[in-house]
Amino acid sequence: MSAEIRQDLRLTQQLVMTPQLQMAIKLLQLSRLDLIQQLHQELEQNPVLEQTLDTEKGNLQETPAGLAADDTENRKDNTGDIDWQTYIEEHAEASRIRHGFESGEEEETESDLSLTKKTTLTDHLTWQLHLSDFTPKETDIGTLIIGNIDENGYLMITVEEIASEMNINKDEVEAVLKKIQQFDPVGIAARDIKECILIQATFLPDKNRVIIEEIVNKHLNDLEKKNYKKIAKALNVHISRVIDAVKVISHLEPRPGRAFGEDESQVIIPDVYIQKVGNDYVILLNEDGLPKLRISPYYRDMLAKNGSASDNVKSYIQERLRSAVWLIKSIHQRQRTIYRVAESIVKFHREFMDNGIGFLKPLILRDVARDIGMHESTVSRVTTNKYAHTPQGIFELKYFFNSGISKDDGSNIAAESVKERIRKLISSENPKKPLSDQKISKLLKGSGIDIARRTVAKYREAIRIFSSSERRVRF
Known part of the structure; x- marks a missing residue:
């Protein structure tokens, strides 16, 4: 049999981890402080990016977050010739970050920015x-x-x-x-x-x-x-x-x-505020302190002239412009995702928002992922190091995701709610006769929560409470 050389055309789909996609993923999982530091670093490294001043607020368009992202979603990311005039006009104004807290206190922003980055x-x-x-x-x-x-x-x-x-x-x-x-x-x-x-x-x-x-x-x-x-x-x-x-x-x-985490205590500034207005909950993104970004008018004018710069300069600016647009797009996407996740959390945890930790229900990443039509890994990234200010206090978004325990009536109760009940039982116990894990198990079963002694011990240790014998010694 003779060897044969053939050309086959095959159509396949694969995800390529481009630098732009890496940037989007990175921004999504950054904490608020880390995001601010990252944006300042990008401002230093990319001359096409420019930070607007507070005095320029009146010139900002009230564009819904994500408009620039939507407009550029299907734009081809090639290195060929670009219609610079159209390209710049489309993104010059839309590529600015809209801030929901224009009247935020400057003191809080300065405090946030002055915190030094520490390895977590x-x-x-x-x-x-x-x-x-x-x-x-x-x-x-x-x-x-x-x-x-x-x-x-x-x-x-x-x-x-x-x-x-x-x-x-x-x-x-x-x-x-x-x-x-x-x-x-x-x-x-x-x-x-x-x-x-x-x-x-x-x-x-x-x-x-x-x-x-x-x-x-x-x-x-x-x-x-x-x-x-x-x-x-x-x-x-x-x-x-x-x-x-x-x-x-x-x-x-x-x-x-x-x-x-013990060398310094940092004030937690929420990424999102959840406030009750009437019978509904309103979600507000806290964008105060985030640098407001736009494409530099200087480079916009340089490219618009389309002849005063060499090919090498145009190529460099083209690459920097593409990077700037992707950065702004990624920021919009990050903020929109945080909003959608927070909105879904409120939907699942309405009773918690109304009544407190005792009413927290079981919730897993898959529940929210399906609700908002995103992948579980995206939800996982966006809930890490992000905080929500709720009527019940400030909580990390990942706090709302926890397993459940079956109740006698067939419903489930969140593990965090059970831990809170254990904490309350122990806080009201007789110091001379502290409750054993077995006794706590019986008390919870009396409330319809079927929980084993071993699980009580596990939850007690999780909330850093000593055993009954150690509690007795301490008093």
């Missing part, structure tokens, strides 16, 4: 994630895991929930989680205090690690009660070895993530 726990873990030997799929799993680690370093959702969100086997999630638990800081991504200690124990010398693992795995109750003699007898070792192990445990970090 999420940044630190994500950096390690991308330096590790992960497949693209494992990186996606790792990103979701890291996005659900709280400020103290604990994983706040279960492996089963992550597997369900990504429609994968939970063993795949567990494998990635085990790798992330080897990241710095030591003890990160644990699901409870016990696991946090055990993770840290793996980094200890063998002579300490073995006995500590034995104590934590099998004698945690005796450890809490300081019953060292009983532990020594059970392990068949001298009590001095137990005391030495306890000293090591006392120096382990119960909150491995706090090193990334």
